[in-house]
Amino acid sequence: MTMLSTSMKLKTNAKINNDMRTLFLLTTLLFIIPNMFGQKEYRLNSPDGKLEVTLYIGDRITYELTEEGHTLVAPSPLSVHLDNGTVWGNGSHLKRVSHRQANEVIPSPFYKRSEVKDAYNEMTLSFREHFNLIFRMYNEGMAYRFAATGNRPFKVTNEEAAFNFNKDYKSIVPYVKDGDKQPIEAQFSNSFENTYTHIELSGLNPQRLMFTPVVIEQENGRKLCIAESDVESYPGMFLINRNGGTALTSAFAAVPKTKKQGGHNQLQILVTERENYIASCQPKAKLPWRIIVVARNDKELADNDMVYKLAAPSRMKDISWIRPGKVAWEWWNHWGIKGVDFEAGINNETYMHYIDFASRHGIEYVILDEGWAVNLKADLFQIVPEIDLKKLTAYARQKNVGLILWAGYHAFARDMEHVCKHYSEMGIKGFKIDFMDRDDQEMVDFHYRAAETAAKYKLMVDFHGTYKPTGLNRTYPNVINYEAVHGLEQMKWSDIHTDQVTYDVTMPFIRMLAGPVDYTQGAMHNANKRCYHSSMDTPMSQGTRCRQLAEYVVFESPLNMLCDSPTNYDREEECTEFIATIPTVWEQTIAMSGEIGKCITMARRKGDVWYVGSLTNWDARTLTLDLSFLGAGRWKAEMFHDGVNANRLASDYQKTVTDIPASRKLTVKMAQGGGCEYRQPQCDPGKYNMMKIPFKM
Numbered sequence: 001m002t003m004l005s006t007s008m009k010l011k012t013n014a015k016i017n018n019d020m021r022t023l024f025l026l027t028t029l030l031f032i033i034p035n036m037f038g039q040k041e042y043r044l045n046s047p048d049g050k051l052e053v054t055l056y057i058g059d060r061i062t063y064e065l066t067e068e069g070h071t072l073v074a075p076s077p078l079s080v081h082l083d084n085g086t087v088w089g090n091g092s093h094l095k096r097v098s099h100r101q102a103n104e105v106i107p108s109p110f111y112k113r114s115e116v117k118d119a120y121n122e123m124t125l126s127f128r129e130h131f132n133l134i135f136r137m138y139n140e141g142m143a144y145r146f147a148a149t150g151n152r153p154f155k156v157t158n159e160e161a162a163f164n165f166n167k168d169y170k171s172i173v174p175y176v177k178d179g180d181k182q183p184i185e186a187q188f189s190n191s192f193e194n195t196y197t198h199i200e201l202s203g204l205n206p207q208r209l210m211f212t213p214v215v216i217e218q219e220n221g222r223k224l225c226i227a228e229s230d231v232e233s234y235p236g237m238f239l240i241n242r243n244g245g246t247a248l249t250s251a252f253a254a255v256p257k258t259k260k261q262g263g264h265n266q267l268q269i270l271v272t273e274r275e276n277y278i279a280s281c282q283p284k285a286k287l288p289w290r291i292i293v294v295a296r297n298d299k300e301l302a303d304n305d306m307v308y309k310l311a312a313p314s315r316m317k318d319i320s321w322i323r324p325g326k327v328a329w330e331w332w333n334h335w336g337i338k339g340v341d342f343e344a345g346i347n348n349e350t351y352m353h354y355i356d357f358a359s360r361h362g363i364e365y366v367i368l369d370e371g372w373a374v375n376l377k378a379d380l381f382q383i384v385p386e387i388d389l390k391k392l393t394a395y396a397r398q399k400n401v402g403l404i405l406w407a408g409y410h411a412f413a414r415d416m417e418h419v420c421k422h423y424s425e426m427g428i429k430g431f432k433i434d435f436m437d438r439d440d441q442e443m444v445d446f447h448y449r450a451a452e453t454a455a456k457y458k459l460m461v462d463f464h465g466t467y468k469p470t471g472l473n474r475t476y477p478n479v480i481n482y483e484a485v486h487g488l489e490q491m492k493w494s495d496i497h498t499d500q501v502t503y504d505v506t507m508p509f510i511r512m513l514a515g516p517v518d519y520t521q522g523a524m525h526n527a528n529k530r531c532y533h534s535s536m537d538t539p540m541s542q543g544t545r546c547r548q549l550a551e552y553v554v555f556e557s558p559l560n561m562l563c564d565s566p567t568n569y570d571r572e573e574e575c576t577e578f579i580a581t582i583p584t585v586w587e588q589t590i591a592m593s594g595e596i597g598k599c600i601t602m603a604r605r606k607g608d609v610w611y612v613g614s615l616t617n618w619d620a621r622t623l624t625l626d627l628s629f630l631g632a633g634r635w636k637a638e639m640f641h642d643g644v645n646a647n648r649l650a651s652d653y654q655k656t657v658t659d660i661p662a663s664r665k666l667t668v669k670m671a672q673g674g675g676c677e678y679r680q681p682q683c684d685p686g687k688y689n690m691m692k693i694p695f696k697m
Helices: 004-011 020-036 306-310 348-361 390-398 408-413 414-427 441-454 489-491 498-502 543-555 566-570 574-579
Strands: 042-043 052-059 061-068 068-081 095-106 115-127 131-138 143-147 156-165 170-173 197-200 214-217 225-228 237-238 248-251 256-262 268-274 279-282 288-296 327-330 364-367 402-410 429-435 460-463 478-483 560-563 587-597 599-606 607-616 622-625 635-642 653-660 665-670 675-680 689-696
Touching: 042 095, 042 115, 052 115, 052 131, 052 143, 061 288, 068 288, 095 587, 115 306, 131 306, 131 460, 143 268, 143 306, 225 306, 288 306, 348 364, 348 390, 348 478, 348 566, 348 574, 390 402, 390 414, 402 408, 408 414, 408 429, 408 441, 429 441, 441 460, 489 498, 498 543, 543 574, 543 599, 543 607, 543 635, 543 653, 543 675, 566 574, 574 635, 587 622, 599 622, 607 622, 607 665, 635 665, 665 675
Parallel strands: 327 364, 327 560, 364 402, 402 429, 429 460, 460 478, 607 689, 635 689
Antiparallel strands: 042 052, 052 061, 061 068, 068 156, 095 115, 115 131, 131 143, 143 288, 156 248, 156 279, 170 197, 170 214, 214 225, 225 288, 237 248, 256 268, 587 599, 599 607, 607 675, 622 665, 635 653, 635 675, 675 689
């Protein structure tokens, strides 16, 4: 203010000419304004120059994300609060700024493509308070993370990740289920399974947590998706609209202080009290990446690699033993086999029957779900007398089938090393670990320890009853699948008001952006709206038969269940052959078309064979597929598509072989809640090429 007063005095000095007075006053104001507001600006662009993030460094650190001048995220604060009173981001002192570029290729052996292109611009801001703030700009979005640079451990009491919007855009969010009946603290323990709510930002319930990813709809079809990656020794991020405005802010579960055993069959550890901090961190710790994916249309969300790219690289030297594949699964169909001379259930005869079925169809695995270990003991070494695991493992080995064991969280965690060693030596191929239902720092640490220990003994892991993937499947490729999805199991107990059909054409654009899904499709009992009802013993799916087939193409799932019973599959030879032989990992993936909540079409290639799958909501739909990605030559399509009576009888389908025209345009019709699948095996040059397509729309 002293300099400003001086300049005003100079204005009255007649000896200084007017031009000089103007120049002096302007330069004085330009000097003063940055100091009055205490802000400096730093910008970083995406490689194609379309996206730009601007960082404002002053008393606080805020960022703004724009696309070709259009504001996507309005200035939003970010900070990390430590237990010693230090706040990274508030009053922090910048030391230096450095830049780098990357244009690399990441091998991705058990993914939706064999390699991932990783091109970005990066800016690192180093601060005197012993932390770095790292921003990366991709053509498809932005990511940032905090990283400690000090040599001492520290505790984080809170992290502020804010996402401010300058309009009341619509959002598509998964609330914590039943969160309207619980205080916020209780919502941190949940199954991470719910359908989506489509609502304006201002209408979001300020008392309900949302788990990520979430989507924000903007103008001209543009979508933003908020996600995270590389969450290690740190809690996962929830979002909440705290004040009913147009901003989302982060929320994190604190570290457990007191716990008790309980929950489902005494297999869970329930938090009864939490500490006053969210993470206890080691020196040089890197906090998770906060991601904003920018999609110009919906289909770009259905095929995005940012979570995978930002994850820590693989820590496994040998992955040759990891074998993705299909799993014959008994729990969903309630051990529902018939026409046999034994009582179906949890016993050797039933599992040998499943093993025989898997062997006949080339299915890689059979799972023993809950029930093989004695109930309420949380002890994986207490096996029910009806089961002889050594005998079953030997029998499966003779049939070229592997066995996977279901394990409740506490039963596995309490003696992890011994469990993995014992069952690996027996010949078990992996574990489906269930009922974690938290993502606080303690539970995130468990996932990493489980992945590392299982890898040591060459065991695959399917994390069920858990939070969404954040890249652990890249860091430990033996982590072959994740649940965190409102999967087909929900149809065993949900009423008709649960719209699974609409969920199926919403989830691939949002949840699947984070990584693979243990959705557990494959139902042979299919129902339309009028006929569907829940049943624990004879469950059914919503939507048509072809919908179930197409989900094996649309949904990313390296360890993929066949949820129905051998009895039902043996009656459906064509469908079973398709399900049993479709790949579960891919060399190439293309999101062909789609609209959130309405329809989606995905194309995936394994070797010389292309598969195309389509899904629709409850609207019947005619779709013209653009197959221009096919090479030259003549092509035929092997197609599973909804039958003419599928609107009434959901299991009605047709399998046909048709020529693909030279225009590479193929028109298909889908019933209500229907779908279609198309497959093409490559043939010799000069002959017809073939494709297989299950269409489900």
